[in-house]
Amino acid sequence: MDFTFDSEQNDLREAVRGLLERAYGDSEQRRRVTGTDPGFDEKTWSRLAEMGLLGLPFAEEHGGMGAGPIEVAIVAEEIGRVLAPEPFIEVVALAGGLVAAVGTDAQRSEVLGGIAEGTTLAAAAHAEPGTRWSPSAEAVTATRDGDSWTLTGVKEPVLNGARADVLVVSALLTGDGADGGTALFLVRGDAAGLTRTGYRTHDGGRAANVRFEGTPAELLGEGTADRTAEIERVLAEARIAYAHEAIGSMDTALRTTAEYLKTRKQFGVTLNRFQALTFRAADMYVSLELARSTALWASMVADAGGDVVTAADRARLQTSRAGRHIGKEAIQLHGGIGVTAEYTVGHHTSRLTAIDHVLGDGDWALSRLAADVTGHETVDPLGAPYTG
């Protein structure tokens, strides 16, 4: 049991922090970047690629760095710290993760290599109107004709769906010999029968309605086995990465709030003279540290090959509760300035809320954990099933 980062991991954190501080240390810069499409800075994206960060978890033979979930967590936390709008988790952990999980060697080399170089922006098209955080597809169907496949249906919201060079799409298998399982497909941005309508999300990001009308698609991986379990696993890994992004964001929200309490004066004194406020800041710290411990643990479970799905649910629940708590209190302790677009804490709250809804919120995670609560006597974080 060891919660310390090694020197390479500390170097990685310093390097990422340096890059992102230069880009977004001034929060006005983030507002400018998120104000115009594609909602992030292509130059910063290229720099992330040059540092090897966009290929961080991919195998070296596929153009990646061969790093693990701890390194991904470090980058995600730094992204959250300054609310960098570059879609690191969405492209690398989610879309890239799906390709890495089920793609053929050739597909991995092509797509993951392109992601790592910064030349291919891949987006996961998985969410469907009418479903909530399901690992399988229902509304988009895949039909086979000989060796080729076409997709029909709507995916929404697809994060970065309009900007994406390639979409990684989940679809329900239909037609001859299909058993109703979910498979994954690659769809090129210029494919026929593909309509994408992009828009802004409340946290400054971009999403799209993506419509498939007999759109040609390339089956990801070999065969038509159901990929629900693989999707569930990749979603879990992304949830853990999001937990770390949330930690970075909550950390900044708390530090910003504490600083404000020390400098803002009312009734002739600084706000930190009011115990009603400082106690609430102390509770925010408690929430943050408990969530941080859980997120770090979940990354270690992923690293050790343990039950990553349950560990991710646990991290999701803890960071969701903490994110709501800290996000709301950060605004309240600031007062009116906290709700303005020109100040940073409100954007942290917005981003924390988005993270909550992208892959499952706290109540959703709690329901899943509750369903199995009597299946074990106690939780041993150092033993099975978490140690793999």
Next chain:
Amino acid sequence: MRLQLSPELEAFREEMRTFFTTQVPQEIRDTVAARRHVSKDQYVQTQRILNAAGLAVPHWPVEWGGRDWTPLQRHIWREEMQLACVPEPLAFNASMIGPVIAAFGSQEQKERFLAKTANLDIWWCQGFSEPDAGSDLASLRTTAVRDGDDWVVNGQKTWTTLGQHADWIFCLVRTDPTAEKKQRGISLLVFPMDTPGVTLRPIELIDGSFEVNEVFFEDVRVPAENLIGEENRGWDYAKFLLGNERVGIARVGSTKRLLAQAKAYAQEVTVGGRPLAEDPRMAGRIAEVENELLALELTALRVAAHSADGKPHPASSVLKLRGSELQQAATELVADIAGPLSLSSFADDGSEVPDWARVATPEYLNYRKVSIYGGSNEVQRTIIAGTILGL
């Protein structure tokens, strides 16, 4: 970053688990498991078994019975002890006065007290709080005035836990009423509870239990050699004592065990023919407490792993605050699972209500204390806001 325990620590955990579950009498562990009050004899018997195996005071200096363990080993030791329903070594001895005497006492005091303290041959109690000195401990008013070779003690202490069993008391007294800062005029005295002039009055608590007492001092003569450390430095020793066991105070193992029991009770109680545990709201409530407890345990492990250089990790202040809240949440959960059965608190043989349901609400009420003692949760928030957030 590494999840697994090293093979050595895994073996250590197994060794602790085996010892606690095989060497401590089942009848004592059953008392703890049933959440009944542990008797004086049971405490003494257990601590002597642990002490004989070197497991009573592992955190003390090696020459006085300590084991030179890492913080992580101590964490595992404590966790396994709690999971196995073993009564922990008496805190007043093992965590409070023992380490203070070992650190600040004279050689003569160490030889006189430490071995007997580790073995619970002396049962210590704590004379800190007073009627007008609770969270504001430094405003204590019990005085000790020098008279020849003695100190003469007058005043009153309160909340003295298990004082009814105690042989000796360690007591904060004001020795310099003229000191510029009230913290500077305090000393630490120790003396037998049967010294003339010492009177103990029990305080009944809302659960009907007698755990705490008032202690009155009327011209109690204490030999000068019973002053621990230096005169007027008592406040430093008190801070050392209170800050000593911030990791252990989370009581994760105990709460984990209680939560496991709560699950079993929720499967035993039925609603409309179905186990209460299958009710989604109840299952969700249990799962949420369980996840909060996991977060606390991981934070305790993080703190333990980072305290190796002697400086406590900043997050350690979270442990008392959240640890007490979760102990309370678990006892409340059990009381709510018992529901109407919990009204039969003091039922005798004629009742069909199971024992666990009878003790549920008294324990829930009793556990309101845990967010008050050892530095109330408001004091903890003040510490977090001040020393961590700089507010």
